Amino acid sequence: GQQVMQIPQYQHVQEGEDFTTYCNSSTTLSNIQWYKQRPGGHPVFLIQLVKSGEVKKQKRLTFQFGEAKKNSSLHITATQTTDVGTYFCAGRLNAGNMLTFGGGTRLMVKP
Amino acid sequence: DVKVTQSSRYLVKRTGEKVFLECVQDMDHENMFWYRQDPGLGLRLIYFSYDVKMKEKGDIPEGYSVSREKKERFSLILESASTNQTSMYLCASSSRGYTEAFFGQGTRLTVV
Numbered sequence: 001g002q003q004v005m006q007i008p009q010y011q012h013v014q015e016g017e018d019f020t021t022y023c024n025s026s027t028t029l030s031n032i033q034w035y036k037q038r039p040g041g042h043p044v045f046l047i048q049l050v051k052s053g054e055v056k057k058q059k060r061l062t063f064q065f066g067e068a069k070k071n072s073s074l075h076i077t078a079t080q081t082t083d084v085g086t087y088f089c090a091g092r093l094n095a096g097n098m099l100t101f102g103g104g105t106r107l108m109v110k111p
Numbered sequence: 112d113v114k115v116t117q118s119s120r121y122l123v124k125r126t127g128e129k130v131f132l133e134c135v136q137d138m139d140h141e142n143m144f145w146y147r148q149d150p151g152l153g154l155r156l157i158y159f160s161y162d163v164k165m166k167e168k169g170d171i172p173e174g175y176s177v178s179r180e181k182k183e184r185f186s187l188i189l190e191s192a193s194t195n196q197t198s199m200y201l202c203a204s205s206s207r208g209y210t211e212a213f214f215g216q217g218t219r220l221t222v223v
Contacts, residue, residue, distance in 0.1 A: 009151065011184070042201060043154070064197070088153060097142055097161050098169065098210055101166065103153035110145035 003027060004091050007103030010100050020081050021105035023072040030092040032065050033070040033099070038085045046074075079109050085110035112136070117202050117215040124222050130189040132218050134202030143185035143209040145169075145177065146218070148199040160185055174204070192222045 005024045013019050018103035023032065029049045047056055049065035049072065055062045062075045072089055086104045095098055118133035123177040135142065142161050146169075156169030158177040166177050175197060178186040187205075189196055201221050203212040 006153070015136045031176060035212075042214040042217055043212075044214070048211065090154075098156065098206065099144060099203075100169060100170070100185075101146070101154035103151070 003093060004029075004089060004100050004102040006089055006105055008105055010101065010106045010108070012108045012110075013079050016078050016083060017085070019076045019107055021023065021074050021087050023074075023091075023105075024104050025070045025093070026089055027093050028069050029072075030069075030096075032069075032101060033090045034063060034072075034074055034091075035088045035090060035101075036085050037088065037104070041085075043088055079107070081109050081111050084109050115202055115204050115213050115215040117200075117216050117218050120216060122218055122220045124189075124192050124220065126222055128189075128222075130201045130220065130222075132189075132200055132202075132220070134185045134187070134204075134215055136185075136204040136213070137183065138204060138206070138213065139182065140204040140213075141182070142205045142212075143179065143207075143217050144203040144212065145175075145185065145187045145205065146201045147171070154201065158186065174202060182194040190219075193223055194222050196220065197222045206216045 032049045034046040037043045053067045054065040060077045064073045086106045088104045089102045115136045145157040161167045162177040177186045202215040202219045205212040
């Protein structure tokens, strides 16, 4: 079964509200990556986290990697309609090169 | 500009046909991946290749095979297409190590 789980599957928010998606792995991850897929598009890389407890920011987006390197989160502050899309986490399990994706969280933003 | 190109955007095939999906990357990447994307299931890894002629099974390899004869090209083969293989297929590539993956535009395959 899928080793990288993501919740929630869907999220509707009003423009200006915050949004968070969570990613959990059954095994320790070497690193975690986040991707965004716009409707009709393909996944595009956002960021990579490697160190335990790492936090990175990109404007309104904040990414965290858990201390045990088994979980991660993406938080968007004050969503905008341009944030619409599906956000995926992806991790490398057991120091391998294979990239395993979570199920994704589809974000919908009402203007 | 980096590029991963998939041979077809849309494809319709009949049940039982042998289907080839081609992917080419121009970044000299060692790693190449084939995923399928279905609503609610995210991206599931079918096969992964880390070098020419080298491959590893992903989470859902059944009914598929792959070929990597040249570094830039990674082919996904459906030996005998079935309706449950109707899906969006995404190819990706990355360099060795912990680096980002670049995706192709996807091939929407319909098996009738």
